[in-house]
Amino acid sequence: MAYNNKNREEQSLAHKNRIIEAARRLVHEKGYDSVSVSDITEAAGVSKGAFYIHYKSKEEVISDLVNFVFEDIKTKADEMDPYEAICYFLKASSEKILRSGLKIVQTWLSEAVSGAIYGKNKIRYDVNVVKSYLMKTGYDDAQANAVALKIISLHYGALTSWCISDGGVEPLDILSDMLEHNLKVLKDRMKEMAMSE
Amino acid sequence: MAYNNKNREEQSLAHKNRIIEAARRLVHEKGYDSVSVSDITEAAGVSKGAFYIHYKSKEEVISDLVNFVFEDIKTKADEMDPYEAICYFLKASSEKILRSGLKIVQTWLSEAVSGAIYGKNKIRYDVNVVKSYLMKTGYDDAQANAVALKIISLHYGALTSWCISDGGVEPLDILSDMLEHNLKVLKDRMKEMAMSE
Amino acid sequence: MAYNNKNREEQSLAHKNRIIEAARRLVHEKGYDSVSVSDITEAAGVSKGAFYIHYKSKEEVISDLVNFVFEDIKTKADEMDPYEAICYFLKASSEKILRSGLKIVQTWLSEAVSGAIYGKNKIRYDVNVVKSYLMKTGYDDAQANAVALKIISLHYGALTSWCISDGGVEPLDILSDMLEHNLKVLKDRMKEMAMSE
Amino acid sequence: MAYNNKNREEQSLAHKNRIIEAARRLVHEKGYDSVSVSDITEAAGVSKGAFYIHYKSKEEVISDLVNFVFEDIKTKADEMDPYEAICYFLKASSEKILRSGLKIVQTWLSEAVSGAIYGKNKIRYDVNVVKSYLMKTGYDDAQANAVALKIISLHYGALTSWCISDGGVEPLDILSDMLEHNLKVLKDRMKEMAMSE
């Protein structure tokens, strides 16, 4: 019985993976708006109905797509000390983003910038992650929130710059400039804050 | 007959202006994808057929839109020396954009980031403007293009940071930090380039 | 030119008529819920898009269907004296309803009963028509409204009875019983009111 | 083994009851068409497959629904003499319906009027109940059917009148007028029929 359930779950998961993999590839190739649910289900080799078993809407698949890309970074960062954690979180995120393909990042940043539901949640999540590291160093809630928001904003700004340049510029070049600048700001502020305590 | 022709031409031009003005307003309010040709023609008070007399497609109206909105800034910048021109162009553009309000900027950046048609054209336009100033200082085409793309990318990154923080952070604070940083980079590179010539 | 416009208008009207005629027939045969927009446009021999030129939604076509059935009754009733007008309005409406087919009446009554947008408006219209006749006989606004609402309610009740019986009973048999009863009530009240003046 | 079977049977019955109770509530709240099999099984806390073990189709659950809701009224009425039984059945049904509140009555009448599956079954049920009482007084099948259909039609007409007036008129006022009228007709016909025998 347990065995049977496992098979069923495995098959279901396989379908879900085929859907998200097809979505990833298609969004990567054409961008979110130009990919229809039919495109995805055809590419995944499942029925249209199956899509809506695994995802409530077309929008939701993007959300999963991003979790899929960023999910394990926080886990690793959690084991580091706060400053390292923030650096790692920003750099590892950036690297993952760079590896996951321009079109997906565009789609996702576009949502973040426009304040669309998913983007908003992702940013809130990111801010909370950084905030949690900052609070370990003694910031109070309001301070940590303000600093985290600034760090994340700058970080997304850097991603945008890379996104905008659309392949015409070496991504890591712009990105490292920007990150270096951001992290220096962070480091200074952290020291400053630490001293004033 | 000549009289009639003049009336015809005037009316035709009036139609074209009404179309692009309506397109500008609607795209800024709702984003390119959410604006239909019907929306534009209804707002402009012309027939759908008239739209296709003046523009071959919905996409084509966008190229015109960018010129229509930012051309006066370029005209002023054109009279300055290259470095001044770039600074003025970036600052005046930013101000024009910021004056439109957060909602519109979000819509518009979202498009720029996603590589959607309107955003793409705006960036191409911006890069070309900056590139033209750089080439006045002796850069060759490829160099000018690369530097211009970097400047514009950083500039859009700053806008994104402001956008992302969504009121939780003083907008001009982030923006000026970022612009200062960007422009210093530009200034250094310009000097550097000037020296190596 | 006027000639050409006429031709265009005629053609457009012909399409609209083909659509409503197809809708009438199909709703008559299968009921509103079982008829899709595709069914209608296929039967009418027009494109799906054409449907939405003439009607904002599937619901709207039902509204037109009923206007189509009842439109000219009020015009005739307006030329009669109040009591005659009410009798004529109720009887002529009933007769038109009987002639227009059970399924359509079912669909339409169903809307009236459920308080759906269209039904409510139709009832409000009916009440106002009867009220206007009653006010000619000296009722004040509140009285006329209450009496009109009662008359129309009873009238719709009679229609429902016919509808419910679903062809298993001679429609005019039930209807005339009911109407007789309703009109006696009305006649008495009118006399009563006339006396108390 | 017998024990296990009992448990199985009990669970099966419990499932069936949970399904029909959920169906009753949902259909009364939203109407048959707006309730999906998923809605029912979710509300009942059973699987979709379980639904199709107990009912061959979504339509089939409706027949059961009518019995489920009104069967206790019929049981009581069965012990009365025919005329009393009919009066009691109509009044008790009306009261049960009116107690559910205007919104539900609208939904439910709307279905009855439109000939939708639930309404159709309810009317068929009502007609058969009244018919069975009439046949006790000596009507033959065809006569009883015709009279029962008329009684039920008038009865539903009264409900509709109340529904239509939507609070602008005292509900029980219209209702009692109508019921009195209907029942007088019935009483007369019954006497008439009784005499001619």
Add this chain to the structure above:
DNA sequence: GATGAATGAGCATTCATTCAT
């Protein structure tokens, strides 16, 4: 008996573009 993932035809509606007038 029970499960719930899977199916796929079906739905109402939109929209860029064309073309007869």
Add this chain to the structure above:
DNA sequence: CATGAATGAATGCTCATTCAT
């Protein structure tokens, strides 16, 4: 040049029913 009715493929999404487990 101008009109706007017409097109029809495409969209995101629903849902009664089936069936392998």
